[in-house]
Amino acid sequence: MKILIISDTHGSHKNFDRVIEKEQPLDMLIHLGDVEGDEDYIPAVADCPVHMVRGNNDFFSDLPGEEEFIAGGYHIFTTHGHGYYVSMGEERLKREARGRGADIAMYGHTHKPFYEKEEDLITLNPGSLCYPRQPGRKPSYMVMNISEDRKLEITQKYLEG
Numbered sequence: 001m002k003i004l005i006i007s008d009t010h011g012s013h014k015n016f017d018r019v020i021e022k023e024q025p026l027d028m029l030i031h032l033g034d035v036e037g038d039e040d041y042i043p044a045v046a047d048c049p050v051h052m053v054r055g056n057n058d059f060f061s062d063l064p065g066e067e068e069f070i071a072g073g074y075h076i077f078t079t080h081g082h083g084y085y086v087s088m089g090e091e092r093l094k095r096e097a098r099g100r101g102a103d104i105a106m107y108g109h110t111h112k113p114f115y116e117k118e119e120d121l122i123t124l125n126p127g128s129l130c131y132p133r134q135p136g137r138k139p140s141y142m143v144m145n146i147s148e149d150r151k152l153e154i155t156q157k158y159l160e161g
Contacts, residue, residue, distance in 0.1 A: 001027045001028065001071065001072045001145065001146040001147075002023070002025070002026055002027050002028075002143065002144075002145055003026070003027060003028040003029070003030060003071060003072075003143070003144040003145075003146070004019065004020075004023050004026050004028070004029045004030070004046075004141065004142075004143060005029075005030045005032070005106060005124070005126045005141060005142040005143070005144060006019065006029070006030070006031050006032070006126055006129050006141045006142075007031065007032035007033060007034065007055075007080075007107075007108025007109075007111075007125065007126050007127070007128060007129070008032075008033070008034045008055070008108050008109070008111050008127075008128035008129065008130060008131060009031070009034065009035060009036070009038060009042075009128075009129050009130050010034050010036045010057065010128075010130050010131060011035070011036035011037050011038055012129075012130040013038070013041065014130075015129040015130055015139045015159055016038075016042070016045070016129055017045065018159060019129065019141055019159065020045055020046060023143060024047070025048075026046060026047075026048040027048055027049075028048055028049050028050070028051070028071060029042070029043075029046040029048055029049070029050045029051070030050075030051045030052075030076075030078060030106060031050065031051070031052040031053070032053060032055075032078055032079070032080055032081070032106055032107055032108035032109075032125070032126070033052075033053050033054055033055025033056070033058060033063075033079075033080030033081075033108045033109065034055030034056065034057045034058060034080065034108065034109075035052055035054075035055065035058055035061065035063065036055075036057055036058060039052065039061060039062075039063060051067055051069060051078060053065060053066060053067055053078050053079055053080055054080065055080040055082070055108060055109065056080060056082040056109065065079065065080070065083065066078065066079040067079075068100060068102065071146065072146030072150060072152075073146070073150045074103045074104055074146065074150070074152070075100075075101055075102045075103045075104070076102065076103070076104045076105075076106065077096070077097045077100055077102035077104070077105045077106070078105075078106045078107070079093070079105075079106075079107050080107065080108050080109050081093060081107030081108055081109040081110070081125070082109045084096060084107070086107050086109055086110055086125075087109065087110055090105075090107075090114070090116070090123050093105055093107055093123065094121060094123055097121055097123070098120065098121060102121065103121065103122065104121070104122045104123075104124070105121060105122070105123045105124070106123075106124055106125070106126075107123075107124075107125050108125060108126070108128070109125075110125060110133065111127060111128035111131055111132055111133040111134075112125065112127055112128075112132075112133050112134040113125060113126060113127035113134060113140045113142075113156050114127075115142075115154065115156060122152075122154070124142060124154065126140060126141045126142040126156070127139075127140030127141070127156075128140065129141055129159070138158040138159060138160070139158065139159040140156065140157065140158050140159070141157055141159075142154055142155060142156055142157065143155045143157060
């Protein structure tokens with residue numbers, strides 16, 4: 001199972017379209033918020049099941065603020081992260097994810113890639129496809145592959161040019 005994980009596209013199609021073209025075929029797409037009006041565009045272009053949550057800039061969106069689902073046998077908890085103050089650290093988010101029995105917690109908001117694997121929880125942020133804030137400021141995303149025997153591989157990727 002190949003899952004594309006993105007966040008903070010802020011209504012910009014250019015890099016999203018490039019990543020979709022580069023990574024297809026996909027089994028699932030996860031968008032971690034700040035979609036800004038692309039609630040219909042993203043699923044139409046992705047051509048796979050899509051999970052999206054509302055970000056702090058999705059003012060009039062009907063998207064859920066958080067979502068939990070199972071993918072490849074893993075319990076995944078998704079949120080934009082601003083409600084858990086992720087800009088100041090991941091501890092509140094991790095506490096919530098563990099309380100929900102999640103295996104993987106995903107968030108956006110900071111526009112900076114993050115990955116941490118602990119014994120009981122993986123926490124990740126793919127960064128932003130449109131407005132990266134990490135050193136080097138390359139648009140970023142993640143690809144998660146889950147094999148039939150539940151082997152998990154998460155790769156941080158960057159767009160060039």
